[in-house]
Structures are given as C-alpha cells and as structure tokens.
Amino acid sequence: MIALPRVLAGTLVALFAGCASVPPWPETAGGDAGEPLVQLDVPFFPQERYQCGPAALATMLASQDIAVTADDLVPRVYLPEREGSLKVELVAAARQYGMLVYPLDRKLADIVAEVDAGHPVLVMQNLGFDWFPQWHFAVVVGYDPTEEDLILHTDTRRANRQPLSVFYRTWERAERWAAVILPPGDFPATAQALPYLEAASDLELTGQQAAAFAAYQASVSRWPDEPAPKLGMGNIAYSQERWTEAAGYYLETVASFPGLAPGWNNLAHALARSGCASQSAEALACANRLKPDTFASDLPTPPENSDFVCPTIQCPAID
C-alpha cells in the first residue's frame, strides 16, 4: 500500500515534465572566436500558401546541390486535403533523392553544432498550442549568440531571426524534432554510430541500395567497432545477387566480429549461392552454436559450377 502515493506522485512528475523551461543558450555556440554571427549561404524558397513542407525540403536539398525547387516537391510531399505535409513524407522524399536523413539528438546544442559544420537543419515547430497544433517546417541556417537568436529560412521570410525563447517553445511543442540531410558518406557533426547506421539501413530498406552502400562503406573506418557496415554491404551485394562479393563482405564481418551470429548465418547463405555447400553448412552450424535454434536450416541449393574458391570455416570458440 505504501507504494500508491509514490506512483501518483511519480505520474504527476512525469505529466508535468513536458512543461520544461527554455534552456540557456548553448555554451558551445561561439561568439568568442571573433565571429559572432553564423549564417550559412543556403538557397531560399518562399512558401506558397500552407506549403512550408515542400519549401523547407527544397531548401535542404538545394543546399546539397540537388537541382530541385519547392514546386517540384509539392506533388511528393503536399497533401492538399490536409493543407500540409507529414514529417514522414519529407523524410521519405529526401531518401528518394538518395540523401541520408539523420535525426538529431533533441538538443539545441546539436542544432548549433550542425550549423557550425555548415549543415542547415530541418526543424519541425508547432506554432499553435498542444491542444490546437499548427505544424510548421523551417530550416535553421544560422544563429547570433549576441542576441541569442536563431536564424531560419521560414515561410516567406529569408533569414528570419527568432529569439531563443520563441524558437525553443515552438520546437519543444513539436517534440524537438530536427534533422540534417546529407549525401551518404558525409557525416553530421553530431553523428553517432547507431543512429547513423539506422539511417543508412532505412536507405537500404527503401530501395536506395547505392546510397546505403556508400553510407556503410564510409562507416567502416569511422566506426571500426560496429559490425553493421560490413554486414550491410554484404546484404546489399546479396540482394543484388552478387553472391561471391557478398560472401567476401560476410567473411570480413565474421573475421572482425566472430560472435555475431547473423554474420555467420548470412555467410552460410552467400556461400551456398557461391557453390560452397559444405562450408555453407559449417557456417550455419557456427551461427546456431552462437544462438541455438535461431536460424533455419534450409539453405539455398548451390549452383552446378562455380569458380569461387571456398574459404575454410572455423567457428569461434564459445566459452
């Protein structure tokens, strides 16, 4: 019984936690370096009525040298009936241009860090109230630490200044969503391994194999402790039926990450397709030794003739 008041108290804290106040201006946001104001040179597309989504996305894409205008994007991301765009559509449309969409950590300092790195930041705002939202997309293109203003390309205004308090409250009401859109292989200033690789995997899932491959390839050296880049390169090669190439990537994967059961499983499939029946079975056995009863035993039938030199398979020792 003693727990009941605590539950209620905790729930109340959780409920009111949403009304956080505006944080101080991020310390990292320059000023002392003698260049007080940062403003990126980013193309601007003033929005037509209600069409902030296409305008903001066009700004983001054009800043990466993609020849596109807001009008081109309207049929892709504007829902006439709703008089607006959905966040998920903007993200999907950016991917269709082969771009990697990296959602930022929900911190003001991360927006500033990206702008410092020369990356405009797509932000979502709620200009209305929680109970009567008015969603809006804009692009942060700079900031002024002296005035504590953010500078945004928004609606019909180029380089519009918004005081921190105003920006933060509207951003907060949109769950502080912000993203940078970059060519795969370029890294956001605030890039972290898992979110970046998840963004790359989203490209892979949406049919942007070449873009995903480039992102994985660049990640191999940047995050050598992550198994996903090599595995992903193998998966893309496999999906394109380049079996022996896939087997090569999977072999590299399990060489670096012998404990990664899916790596052995995928290797088994690629080896079977490459004409290595017995090695394939051995690799599958390795996978199922690491994770018992996880991987199905039906492997593809190896082709009749193949000039692929089958590798020697040695399962990792399990303690």
Place this chain on the structure above:
Amino acid sequence: MHSIRTYLRQISLFMILAMGLATTWSTTAVAGVVGTGDVLTEQRAEVDRQSLMSMLERDEVKEALSTMGVDQSEVENRIQSLTPSELADFNEQLAEAPVGQDVVGIIVLFLLVFIVTDLLCATNIFSFINCIR
C-alpha cells in the same frame, strides 16, 4: 480509496493490452539472410538494456526500490526479459525527462511494468491489484 483502485485497474488493463501488442515476439527460426536493420535493432536494445542496468546501480534508486520492498535482482530479471521496443520506450521517456528527475521517472516506469506483471500473477508486489487468474 475505492475509486482509485477502480481507476488503477483500468489503467493496468490498458497497459496489458498495449504491452501485449508491443511484444508480439517471434520465436520462429530466421529464414534467409538477417537484415542489417534487425542487427541494429538488437544492438540498440543491448545499449538500452545496459543503460537501464546502470541506473539500478545508483544509490537513490536502490534506496527507493528497497523502500517499496522490491528486490533488485527481480528488477534485473525484468529488464533482461524486456523486448527491444519496450526498452526503446523506456529510454525515450528517460531521455525526455528533465535533468535531475530521471531517477523518479525510471522508478515510475519500473512500477508500471510491475503492475502489469502483478496482474498476470507473475509477481505479487502491489496488494491493491487483483490477479486476473
């Protein structure tokens, strides 16, 4: 007191449904190659699990749990059996909690999990909840 009891039961039933839907957990063997995204999901879950586990090491949390009569090892077991999506939910809420309130927040989350397990009679921590069975 009576009205609060009724209210909690409804919330708990809702939680069961919500979490039940979130935990449709496949146990069948994987056929074909494993997707990159699946490996990442699993990795993400492991990171989330570790960060929850490290929360348990904090003194305030230990104290709060013992005041409630909850055994720490029991909580650890619960965390081990959470699915990736449940872990992600927890961490999402943790990340959104203002600095300094994360301890209270995390305890509330634990409590919600325990309320559900109580209803299923897997545990018996809250005397005000009646077992479904």
